[in-house]
Amino acid sequence: MNVDISLASGRTAGRPREFDIDEALDKAITVFSERGYHGTSIADLRDAMGLTAGSLYKAFKDKHAIFLASFDRYKQVRNMLLDEELAxxxxxxxxxxxxxxxxxxxxxxxxxxxxxxxxxxxxxxxxxxxxxxxxxxxxxxxxxxxxxxxxxxxxxxxxxxxxxxxxxxxxxxxxxxxxxxxxxxxxxxxxxxxxxxxxxxxxxx
Amino acid sequence: MNVDISLASGRTAGRPREFDIDEALDKAITVFSERGYHGTSIADLRDAMGLTAGSLYKAFKDKHAIFLASFDRYKQVRNMLLDEELAxxxxxxxxxxxxxxxxxxxxxxxxxxxxxxxxxxxxxxxxxxxxxxxxxxxxxxxxxxxxxxxxxxxxxxxxxxxxxxxxxxxxxxxxxxxxxxxxxxxxxxxxxxxxxxxxxxxxxx
DNA sequence: CCTATTTGGAAACGATCATTTCCGAATAGG
DNA sequence: CCTATTCGGAAATGATCGTTTCCAAATAGG
Incomplete structure (x- = not known):
């Protein structure tokens, strides 16, 4: 059991992820915005994000974590656009x-x-x-x-x-x-x- | 099969309802307001309204109908209060x-x-x-x-x-x-x- | 009093929910 | 090259969802 945390290098051992997290979150943002949290199923997210449920649960702890990550991504993008406008x-x-x-x-x-x-x-x-x-x-x-x-x-x-x-x-x-x-x-x-x-x-x- | 609609009298044949619909809807309004439509389960409504699921489905077609009736009741009460204030x-x-x-x-x-x-x-x-x-x-x-x-x-x-x-x-x-x-x-x-x-x-x- | 009808209530229904498990594939480090 | 690790993907999991069914109880009309 090697507990070595790989610093410096962005990648650790194992098969590399085949999708971009931020791109996937952008799709999730749309779904959550339209349907709300409780109105959105994992199947909805899977379809919109173009992933399998398994891949979703490897990238995120659970549905709630997907939501919070989507929210943070949403705020980050919107704040950036607003800052550009205010400049x-x-x-x-x-x-x-x-x-x-x-x-x-x-x-x-x-x-x-x-x-x-x-x-x-x-x-x-x-x-x-x-x-x-x-x-x-x-x-x-x-x-x-x-x-x-x-x-x-x-x-x-x-x-x-x-x-x-x-x-x-x-x-x-x-x-x-x-x-x-x-x-x-x-x-x-x-x-x-x-x-x-x-x-x-x-x-x- | 008697299709006679009882006019005048509020009551028709059969066992009478044991709860007041508007009072029940007032409880439903609270639940729907707090939890939203998708976040509210029939079990939530049953508990809050003090009824069994069976009785709910005898008074309303389905969950959606309960929601719409709650919305209408909510607007009716609020509009009445507002009108009193505006008078x-x-x-x-x-x-x-x-x-x-x-x-x-x-x-x-x-x-x-x-x-x-x-x-x-x-x-x-x-x-x-x-x-x-x-x-x-x-x-x-x-x-x-x-x-x-x-x-x-x-x-x-x-x-x-x-x-x-x-x-x-x-x-x-x-x-x-x-x-x-x-x-x-x-x-x-x-x-x-x-x-x-x-x-x-x-x-x- | 009898029949039709509607209620209350518990139990059961299939469908869908979020989540996990399992396996082959793909990578890194030694 | 070998081992550990992570990923993609499909299939299975138990829980909960909204809804229905069934039966006893309670009413109205004849």
Whole structure:
């Protein structure tokens, strides 16, 4: 029994995995977003990910672990895209708009119907699944903090009214964004979605 | 085979039902709100409703029918409570505030953790369940319309600024309310919830 | 009082669930 | 080249799912 942990080299002994974990998780994200955790069976995941159940259970401990890995992957990708978008912001107000528009873009059309994995997890799992709840909370906190920082930045660069209360307004914007995800499940109309963004922006005047 | 439909009298032949349907549905609403549709088993419903599976299937066609009946009951009760609250409104602006406060009250604390059945249904079932989706859409439309009517009324009685765009603002308020329900699953803090309401009200100035 | 009908309740149903087991194939290290 | 290890894949596992069946009990109408 050789308990030697192979450092440096990415590979250890044994037959190499024939699929890419992140690519597989991207498929899982779609399924979990559409059907939810309890609505998704291992057979659904197997089909969508193009794997056998056996391979799934060699890569992940159980269904719950697949879900958490999917959630983490989802957040990682979305946060990266958002950061890229925010890097383009000219000032605080523009940053708030870019952030609202980023989510509005995801909340309408087919993506809106598919839904947001974070919102789905909050609604379906937050009460009974502590690990899921912690992840959702961290995700929400991050958004709220980002909104608040952009508002403060805007107040310094003159693009946001000084009388705006940064924390409460950030939390309202967070609510709006989550709400758009809910509305996007049944009425994912593009211009209605963006009209909400426009009204929200008037809070910064 | 007597196909005589007993009119007038509420009762037909056979052993009478020993439980009240609405009381049973109120228990089912709690379970479905907490666990979602797919996360709720017939055994869960049987235990919560204090019935046997056999009795459930005599009162309802199947699990889906229990869910839809629960949803309808939920909306009926909530709408009644909201109407009572709105009847007290002194003017348009006050009506908007009462409506926002009504939902904020449900979105925090234990009720917030439990969740809103309409939001849960939108997120979990809207894509693949047409009957559920239709109900959610009707519910959302009703809220939006009510918000819009209150805004217009406020513009007539002078309590809401004329420059406010009624439809877009109503939709934003709807988004805020649904978003509060999502946030209430993980951070159901009372004052944070109501601070969002206060900020939203400034849109009417 | 008799018949038809519906309920309550327990037990049983097949289907599907998440998960494991088993075996041949493919790799790394010695 | 040999051994240990991991993978892919199919088949099997026990548990739980939603639903039905069956029988005694309780009502209405004739």
């Amino acid at each position: 383009k912001a000219e000032n605080g107000r523009d940053g708030v708009y870019r952030m609202l528009a980023f989510y509005a873009e995801g909340a309408h059309g087919d993506g809106g119907r598919r839904g947001c994995l974070a919102v789905g997890t909050a609604v379906e799992l937050a009460i009974f699944d502590d690990e899921a709840a912690r992840r959702v909370e961290r995700s929400m906190d991050r958004f709220e903090t980002t909104f608040e920082a952009l508002i403060r930045r805007g107040q310094e660069d003159g693009s946001v009214n000084r009388s705006v209360e940064p924390n409460a307004t950030a939390r309202l914007l967070l609510s709006v964004v989550q709400g758009l995800r809910v509305l996007g499940k049944t009425s994912p109309n593009r211009e209605q979605t963006f009209s909400v963004v426009d009204v929200a922006m008037t809070l910064l005047d | 007290k409104a002194e003017n348009g602006r006050d009506g908007v505030y009462r409506m926002l406060a009504f939902y904020a009250e449900g979105a925090h604390g234990d009720g917030g953790r439990r969740g809103c059945l309409a939001v849960g249904t939108a997120v979990e079932l809207a894509i693949f369940d047409d009957e559920a989706a239709r109900r959610v859409e009707r519910s959302m439309d009703r809220f939006e319309t009510t918000f819009e009517a209150l805004i217009r009324r406020g513009q007539e009685d002078g309590s809401v600024n004329r420059s406010v765009e009624p439809n877009a603002t109503a939709r934003l308020l709807l988004s805020v309310v649904q978003g509060l329900r999502v946030l209430g699953k993980t951070s159901p803090n009372r004052e944070q919830t109501f601070s969002v309401v206060d900020v939203a009200m400034t849109l009417l100035d």
